[in-house]
Amino acid sequence: MxxxxxxxxxxxxxxxxxxxxxxxxxxxxxxxxxxxxxxxxxxxxxxxxxxxxxxxxxxxxxxxxxxxxxxxxxxxxxxxxxxxxxxxxxxxxxxxxxxxxxxxxxxxxxxxxxxxxxxxxxxxxxxxxxxxxxxxxxxxxxxxxxxxxxKDKEFAVFQRTFWVQWDEEKRQWQVLDHDQKMIQAFEREDEASEKARGIAKDQRPSRVVSFKNGEEKEIQNYPRIPL
Known part of the structure; x- marks a missing residue:
């Protein structure tokens, strides 16, 4: 008792x-x-x-x-x-x-x-x-x-991709969302990368990919948060 x-x-x-x-x-x-x-x-x-x-x-x-x-x-x-x-x-x-x-x-x-x-x-x-x-x-x-x-459910394996891409015509670095829509443009690559990282970090699971001269390279990934 x-x-x-x-x-x-x-x-x-x-x-x-x-x-x-x-x-x-x-x-x-x-x-x-x-x-x-x-x-x-x-x-x-x-x-x-x-x-x-x-x-x-x-x-x-x-x-x-x-x-x-x-x-x-x-x-x-x-x-x-x-x-x-x-x-x-x-x-x-x-x-x-x-x-x-x-x-x-x-x-x-x-x-x-x-x-x-x-x-x-x-x-x-x-x-x-x-x-x-x-x-x-x-x-x-x-x-x-x-x-x-x-179970391989789509939302469980799906991760958003954010792109840091060089636009030769406009001479600027662009941050694109998963649907390839521009979020923001920058003159410098490091500023664009920092912006993409900040967005991706808040929307786990996600990754940041750089695309320039036809080359794609993953520069960051943010997995889910185990509790």
């Missing part, structure tokens, strides 16, 4: 165990993204106003709730590679649970409130991450993205 003496256990769960599980989850996304050649990997722990940034890790005010992983220029940007990355968070959570269970069985650590909460909330994380659903904010769970990727 729940009593006043149990209140500290909830503080332990919400403010220590859950953040550790969240970090482990994001670590799974990061590991597989790095393995598949992603660059500029960033991990956000929590939600709200950022309070601390250290290397690739950003801690936000409500550090015990939510988390996400962002990265750019995924070298192997295929359907299967995205399935691996989106499943990586839950895979790491499962590895964490199995590790704790083995350590307890081998009597290397004792059964206590921490190990119980870690195991319980890890399965909680895995269940809601892999359950194919749409979250209240409109984001898809890892499971829904994976399911749609496996």
């Amino acid at each position: 729940f009593g006043i003496a149990d209140i500290p256990k909830f503080f332990l769960a919400f403010f220590l165990v859950l953040p550790l599980i969240s970090i482990l989850h994001e670590g799974g996304h990061v590991f597989f993204a790095w393995l598949l050649g992603a660059k500029k990997i960033q991990v956000t722990i929590g939600t709200g106003k950022p309070v601390l940034k250290w290397g690739m890790i950003e801690i936000r005010k409500y550090y015990f709730w939510y988390g996400l992983c962002t990265y750019e220029n995924l070298r192997i940007n295929r359907r299967w590679s995205n399935v691996v990355i989106f499943g990586g968070g839950s895979f790491f959570n499962l590895i964490g649970v199995l590790t704790v269970m083995i350590l307890v069985e081998q009597e290397m650590i004792g059964t206590n409130m921490f190990t119980y909460q870690f195991t319980y909330f890890s399965f909680y994380f895995i269940f809601f991450a892999l359950l194919p659903m749409t979250y209240p904010g409109g984001n898809y769970s890892d499971g829904k993205i994976i399911l749609n990727l496996l």
